[in-house]
Amino acid sequence: MAYVSMKILIVCGLATLVAYWYISARTEAKGRANFARQHGCQPIKNNLRGKWPLSLDLLKVQYAAAQRNQLFDFLQPYFDKYGPTFSINIVGEGLCTIDPANVEAITISKFDDWGLGTRRRGVFPFIGEGIFSQDGHAWKQSRDLIRKHSDARGTVDLAPAFFSFTLGTTTDLLFGESLDTLSRDDQKDFSNSFDHATKVTALRLRLAELCWVYTPPSFMKSCRTVKKFASHFVRRALACQKQQGNAAKRQYSFILDLYEKINSQFLVSDQLVNVLLAGRDTTAASLTWTFFHLLRNPEKLQRLKREIDSVTQGDSGITKQHIQQMPYLSAVWTEILRLYPQIPMNVRFATRHTWLPKGGGPDGEMPIFVPKHSGCGISVYHMHRRKDLYGEDANGFRPERWLSGELKDIKYGYMPFWHGQRICLGKDFATLEASYLIVRLLQAYPDMHLPQDHAILQPGKEKQDVGIVVASTEGCKVVLR
Numbered sequence: 001m002a003y004v005s006m007k008i009l010i011v012c013g014l015a016t017l018v019a020y021w022y023i024s025a026r027t028e029a030k031g032r033a034n035f036a037r038q039h040g041c042q043p044i045k046n047n048l049r050g051k052w053p054l055s056l057d058l059l060k061v062q063y064a065a066a067q068r069n070q071l072f073d074f075l076q077p078y079f080d081k082y083g084p085t086f087s088i089n090i091v092g093e094g095l096c097t098i099d100p101a102n103v104e105a106i107t108i109s110k111f112d113d114w115g116l117g118t119r120r121r122g123v124f125p126f127i128g129e130g131i132f133s134q135d136g137h138a139w140k141q142s143r144d145l146i147r148k149h150s151d152a153r154g155t156v157d158l159a160p161a162f163f164s165f166t167l168g169t170t171t172d173l174l175f176g177e178s179l180d181t182l183s184r185d186d187q188k189d190f191s192n193s194f195d196h197a198t199k200v201t202a203l204r205l206r207l208a209e210l211c212w213v214y215t216p217p218s219f220m221k222s223c224r225t226v227k228k229f230a231s232h233f234v235r236r237a238l239a240c241q242k243q244q245g246n247a248a249k250r251q252y253s254f255i256l257d258l259y260e261k262i263n264s265q266f267l268v269s270d271q272l273v274n275v276l277l278a279g280r281d282t283t284a285a286s287l288t289w290t291f292f293h294l295l296r297n298p299e300k301l302q303r304l305k306r307e308i309d310s311v312t313q314g315d316s317g318i319t320k321q322h323i324q325q326m327p328y329l330s331a332v333w334t335e336i337l338r339l340y341p342q343i344p345m346n347v348r349f350a351t352r353h354t355w356l357p358k359g360g361g362p363d364g365e366m367p368i369f370v371p372k373h374s375g376c377g378i379s380v381y382h383m384h385r386r387k388d389l390y391g392e393d394a395n396g397f398r399p400e401r402w403l404s405g406e407l408k409d410i411k412y413g414y415m416p417f418w419h420g421q422r423i424c425l426g427k428d429f430a431t432l433e434a435s436y437l438i439v440r441l442l443q444a445y446p447d448m449h450l451p452q453d454h455a456i457l458q459p460g461k462e463k464q465d466v467g468i469v470v471a472s473t474e475g476c477k478v479v480l481r
């Protein structure tokens with residue numbers, strides 16, 4: 001008897017569960033349909049689906065393209081075929097867009113409907129708690145704290161190689177002192193660990209929900225090493241404050257201001273790593289591409305040199321005012337960031353049901369419904385190469401396009417530094433830092449040129465290392481004479 005009633009109980013329990021699931025699914029579907037109707041959303045025009053279950057075949061071919069260092073060139077035909085917004089189903093459902101109207105919605109008018117989603121899990125072992133891994137209230141607090149220190153100001157120590165140059169300038173800005181205060185071995189250890197942790201983090205970000213499958217011990221070791229050095233600088237700043245009181249702020253303002261507000265050595269060192277990640281490779285890779293293309297376009301290089309000579313009259317004491325009088329230099333930098341936006345593919349996740357203005361209906365011009373938790377990839381790289389926005393030569397290096405007025409209405413079609421509330425805090429610092437270095441290098445090596453028998457390919461066809469940023473696989477070879 002007891003056995004029968006147990007059986008009935010289980011059956012009833014299961015039936016209740018199934019009924020609950022069915023009613024919730026119906027209510028959810030109805031809620032979604034009402035929301036979509038209210039906002040005039042139409043089914044999305046194009047869907048990208050693979051042939052294998054979970055579209056794993058698409059992952060496989062993308063992996064192969066990345067191995068050939070041609071990931072973005074390989075992705076271009078998808079946009080040609082499916083248009084500026086399409087849904088994509090690899091492992092889970094999501095969207096991909098290069099439509100400026102959708103970009104505006106995600107970054108500005110519907111900012112609160114979107115968050116970082118899986119990014120936090122991917123980057124957390126490396127950068128921990130900080131502006132690049134946070135959303136909501138915590139992010140706002142970090143942003144307010146960091147904002148005032150991101151102005152382009154102060155003197156920085158220069159070194160010739162771009163990556164060590166930007167590592168030096170960014171650590172100068174953040175740590176309050178140069179990495180030179182470390183021994184040579186420690187400098188190498190810090191820099192190698194930073195590179196390794198960045199590389200693995202980029203892969204983890206691509207794995208999204210599955211990032212936990214790729215956490216090699218070498219990665220965790222590198223993360224620990226970077227944090228160890230960041231904490232070392234925090235301790236030095238605090239020790240200096242103990243000795244000198246408020247005077248220590250002259251040198252260590254970034255660290256001490258953060259510490260005043262956060263009151264945790266651990267969290268301050270995490271924020272340092274966050275901003276270092278944001279500011280180092282982005283600027284270094286952009287500088288590499290700048291010289292890569294100037295050297296392949298001697299007439300543009302000459303034009304830039306003429307501008308530098310006429311503004312500086314050969315004086316090497318370059319100031320911000322000098323740089324502000326160089327429109328062609330600004331056009332070169334803007335064009336490089338167009339061709340190689342340094343966060344080339346960024347993802348946001350819907351924090352609640354929302355909608356985007358474009359992608360639905362037969363012509364893709366109607367709004368589309370986006371359910372809560374859906375990801376939307378924005379390929380800034382491909383948007384910046386849209387021929388309908390930039391003209392037939394969208395793939396070419398032509399800084400002049402920024403001087404002719406032809407792009408005066410480009411607005412959300414250009415976003416190397418993002419838009420809206422999460423716009424890059426270091427954009428002025430990066431622009432000044434890069435401009436300064438370009439001018440000084442061209443002054444120091446006016447005859448620099450490309451080594452003989454160097455292939456000249458159209459931008460986009462050259463080999464690219466796509467990690468968190470997009471770097472040149474072959475670097476930038478040059479004869480400095």
Ligand code: HEM
Nearest residue numbers: 143278279282283286342343416417418422424425426430
């Ligand atoms: C060419 C150089 C740079 C480029 C192209 C660039 C680009 C970007 C982009 C696209 C974002 C938005 C990322 C996102 O929200 O997903 C961003 C955020 C950020 N950048 Fe930059 N960046 C550069 C250099 C720098 C430098 C030098 C610093 C600081 C020294 C810096 C500090 C930051 C910070 C703190 C954020 C986070 C803002 C937030 O989430 O509220 N960046 N940057």
